[in-house]
Amino acid sequence: MKLTKKHWYNIIFVVVLVLIIFTPVGTFVKIKFNQAKMLFFSPTNIEVSERVVISDFDWNLVDSNGKPVNFQEMEGNIILVNFWATWCPPCVAEMPSLNNLYVDYKDKITFVFLANDTMKSVEAYLEKNTYDFPVYYSKEKEPIELQSSSIPTTYLIDDQGTIVMKEVGAYNWNSTSVRNQIDELLAFSLAE
Secondary structure (H helix, E strand, O other): OOOOHHHHHHHHHHHHHHHHHHOHHHHHHHHHHHHHHHOOOOOOEOOHHHOOEOOOOOOEEEEOOOOEEEHHHHOOOOEEEEEEOOOOHHHHHHHHHHHHHHHHHOOOOEEEEEEOOOHHHHHHHHHHHOOOOOEEEEOOOOOHHHOOOOOOEEEEEOOOOEEEEEEEOOOOOOOHHHHHHHHHHHHHHHHO
16 A cells, blocks of 8 residues: 555654654653733732632641641741642743742742642752752641642632632733732732
8 A cells, every 4th residue: 555645744743743742852742831821911909809818727737848837827927839740841841930939939938839740850850950849748628618620729818717818720920010010019028
């Protein structure tokens, strides 16, 4: 059987598709695609009427040193919670923006990076990328208001426990809109 030009195009298409989906080349392409998307999309505020308040901060975590931490210890602070993993291309794509935000705001708000990964993988990833943000691991189900079936999922929570931003997927968390929202929350918090 002689292969026609159309058959060859189909074979090449399938091979390229397999490479993109199932190999490190594909992971690289997915990361770059998500980074390109982030140039156009930054997180937005949740409409005030649609915001929810975290009903229960009792959530047991473990930090990167294995020390138990309860989310209740962070209650009353402005908190950025990010669910992520080292094997997740959109998570990897948004990490530089989150790290830049962390560097500038680490002394002003609380950051909780929740890894869905092994401590060893996370440690190697952080070292390779020279990130030093705090990573936690969940010991139990997160509060219902923070539950999501996808990663990355990121929440910005005000000091009253209200979720003011929530995004699923890769976004530019170091954008002017996010910084303005955090600055506004900080100003409001200081005024109280």
